[in-house]
Amino acid sequence: xxxWEFANPKKFLQLADRIGPVLWTLALAFLCVGxxxxxxxTPDEARQGSSxxxxxxxxxxxxxxINIWIMMLVASLIxxxxxxxxxxxxxxxxxxxxxxxxxxxxxxGAIWGIPTWNTWWAWDPRLTSFLIFFLFYLGYLALWEAIxxxxxxxxxxxxxxxxxxVFAILxxxxxxFWGNGLHQDTSxxxxxxxxxxxxxYWLPLVIxxxxxxxxxxxxxxxxxxxxxxxxxxxMIELREARG
Amino acid sequence: xxHTLYVTLAWAGGxxxxxxxxxxxxxxxxxxRAALDAKERRP
Numbered sequence: 001x002x003x004w005e006f007a008n009p010k011k012f013l014q015l016a017d018r019i020g021p022v023l024w025t026l027a028l029a030f031l032c033v034g035x036x037x038x039x040x041x042t043p044d045e046a047r048q049g050s051s052x053x054x055x056x057x058x059x060x061x062x063x064x065x066i067n068i069w070i071m072m073l074v075a076s077l078i079x080x081x082x083x084x085x086x087x088x089x090x091x092x093x094x095x096x097x098x099x100x101x102x103x104x105x106x107x108x109g110a111i112w113g114i115p116t117w118n119t120w121w122a123w124d125p126r127l128t129s130f131l132i133f134f135l136f137y138l139g140y141l142a143l144w145e146a147i148x149x150x151x152x153x154x155x156x157x158x159x160x161x162x163x164x165x166v167f168a169i170l171x172x173x174x175x176x177f178w179g180n181g182l183h184q185d186t187s188x189x190x191x192x193x194x195x196x197x198x199x200x201y202w203l204p205l206v207i208x209x210x211x212x213x214x215x216x217x218x219x220x221x222x223x224x225x226x227x228x229x230x231x232x233x234x235m236i237e238l239r240e241a242r243g
Numbered sequence: 244x245x246h247t248l249y250v251t252l253a254w255a256g257g258x259x260x261x262x263x264x265x266x267x268x269x270x271x272x273x274x275x276r277a278a279l280d281a282k283e284r285r286p
Contacts, residue, residue: 051249054250100264114249
């Protein structure tokens with residue numbers, strides 16, 4: 001069986017109906033355990049006190065914000081190269097999820113900044129690039145709504161997505177590129193594996209990260225199915241209008 | 244160091260936004276499914 005079979009909308013809907021409930025159940029379970037463990041059962045951090053508990057929302061949301069854009073990039077490239085409508089609709093379906101994740105990262109970061117840095121905002125490389133990244137998400141969503149022709153809008157949003165990926169990468173590595181801001185570098189360097197976070201905070205954080213990822217998958221499958229059904233409905237209505 | 248207010252604000256905003264996103268996605272999904280089913284069932 002080839003993965004390209006799921007480019008067929010009917011096959012994709014069958015797959016989404018089959019694995020959707022499993023994804024929702026797993027996402028809910030991981031989020032409930034990870035977030036309640038982090039919020040209720042971790043000790044206060046020595047320097048930051050209880051405000052360190054914001055990490056369980058802030059870090060997964062920020063990581064997902066960037067990774068969702070990369071997923072949108074892959075889906076957009078598949079659309080550009082192979083012209084599969086499902087991949088263009090999957091990119092469209094993922095965008096609001098990414099925008100909400102970026103907003104959560106900005107909001108929780110701003111609140112966390114008050115007790116930690118004495119300010120809720122600074123024109124720091126990481127914060128500024130993340131704000132611009134959020135504007136990219138809004139622009140991407142606005143573009144989908146602005147043009148009626150479905151193929152043309154899929155092409156234009158794919159171009160915007162490719163341009164925005166430069167900012168996704170800049171946001172990810174902003175601290176290292178410019179390194180003179182308030183925001184610290186990552187506590188979980190994936191490439192080197194040398195994390196700087198104690199196990200007592202690390203375990204609930206990993207469970208939250210898995211929960212956020214599963215929630216993203218559940219949302220993307222559900223929202224892509226919705227887009228496919230809406231498009232099918234539009235085609236039926238157009239056919240009826242033509243008589 | 245009592246940061247309860249900050250933790251509450253951050254969590255209320257974050258979890259609230261996630262809950263709204265999930266709710267909006269599920270409602271939109273049900274509506275689209277019902278509308279398409281009704282259309283396809285009509286002779």
